[in-house]
Amino acid sequence: MKTLHFDCFAGISGDMTLGALVGLGVDPEYLRQELGKLGVSGWELEFRRESRCGIAGTRAVVRLDDAPEPHGEHRHEHQNRSWKDIRALLSASGVRESAKARALDIFGRLAEAEATVHSVPADEVTFHEVGALDSIVDIVGVALCLDALAPDRVTASPVELGGGTVRCAHGELPVPAPATLLLCKGMPVTTGGFDKEMTTPTGAAILASCVGAFGTAARFTEINTAYGIGSRQMDKPNVLRASLREEADGIAGRGAEPWLTEQLVQIEATIDDMTGEALGFFMDCLFEQGALDVTLSPCVMKKSRPGTIVAVLCREERLARIRETMFTRSATIGFRETLVKRLSLRREEQVLTGDFGTARAKTVFLSDEPLRAKIEYDDLARVARERGISLDDAAAWITGH
Known part of the structure; x- marks a missing residue:
């Protein structure tokens, strides 16, 4: 099975993904020709060989007519576009249909996340950074690369989000940005490895759109490896590693079995002094902190009091945040933890x-x-x-x- 694997030890962004996929063998001229079918002018796509901390790779740079010096993914706000505008632009373009559908899905996920953050209808979401032309080129370019490489499936490692704060159109926000956190729901993530934003909303949306499983393959044959170079010079490598693999046994723990086997943590508490609305809010908070599953079951507690069993399933790397949420967002004063094995298709x-x-x-x-x-x-x-x-x-x- 040909698998495309993203190793996100230093996060992921749109331009890093585009550089990594071109490094895997997508023809830059093919990309330019297909992107020309967007029907918009004023841009030029370049691919440069650069290195970060001694690791060489491909850096994707979108030059705009009114911006002689390109920067990172959050580059220019010369034109803000709504989700409705971008959807109309892509739908009317001549970009091949399979890639167009992928690009629409990535943008749609971004719109839904921003709509949730700002409490507005998705069609009314106005993109700032990702509405700029350079970011549109990045996202559609990634969709075209995925279409050209045509992997049987896409996997990824746990995703480094970074730390510190990030300045955007809405001011200075803590990392991860609210939209990034929503888009990473259900993904295994890490934080604090860097003091900068390492995973952008666009990068998170790309993963949410195309990754079928997170983990490390038990057995595989490496076909090709490439690095997408980020815009920052840091004391750690600002790169995204992408691999094309022929997998023998699938992802971690699967072995010869036709399903995925994982070791997870199940947390269970019984609560008798929270309203249904409060329990619903509590469930949302758990999912925001990376819970894989949350179930609420009625029960009868001591002294015949009606109560609710709250069962939470999570990965070990999210355990500290889930524990804190259990104590700060619910009325429980204690809970049980059990290591469990989950089998999934x-x-x-x-x-x-x-x-x-x-x-x-x-x-x-x-x-x-x-x-x-x-x-x-x-x-x-x-x-x-x-x-x-x-x-x-x-x-x-x-x-x-």
Whole structure:
């Protein structure tokens, strides 16, 4: 199975991803020709050989007519575009359909995250940094590279988010930025390895859009390795490593079994003095801190008091944050922790396009055999509301059945 793997030990951004994928063999001239089909002018895409801390790689640089000196991903705010504007631009472009669908999905995830952060409808979200032309070129370029490399699946390591603060259009924010944190929901992440923002919202959206599993392959044959160079000169390598691999046994712990086996931590508390609304807020807080799953079950406690069992599943690297959230966002004064083994099927996400717009579908596999597919509820509900039809009819329309 040909796998594209991102090693995000120094985070990930749009320009670093584009540089790494070109380093894996995507033809720069092909990219320029396809990007020319966006129908916008005023930019030039360059690829340079640079190094960071002795590691050589490819740096992607988008030069704009009104900006002689390019910078990092948050580069220019010369033009702000809404999600509606960008969707119209991409939909009307001549970019190949499969890459267009991927780019729309990445931007759609960014829009949803920003809409949640600012409490506005997604169509009203105005992108600042990622609405600039250079960032549009980065995202569409990454989508074209993924289409050209055509891996059977995409995996990634735990993602370094960085530390400190970052200055953006809304002022100075702590790292990770709110949108980045939302986009990283469910991903294994690390923080504090750097005192700068290392994973940008665009980088997080790329991972959320294309990565099917996080972990390290148990057995694989390395085909090619490349490094995407970041814009910063630091005392640590500001690079993204990307690998093309032929995997023998899949990701960590899977061995010869046709499913993924992981060791996780289950936290369990029984609570009898929180309202349903407070428990719902508590659940949201747990997911924001990296919980993989949270369930609430009714129970009867001592003295026949009705209560709720809160069960949380997380990876060990998120344990400290989950513990703090248990004590600070709930009424519990104690909980139980158990090491558990989780077996799960491999999942891959596909972006469907049509008259309904875009919709995400997840397919689960047993070994390499697809078992079943399901349209994401949010996309299904959106189509049903827009058309005034049932969820079943929306699913039939999207899938063509």
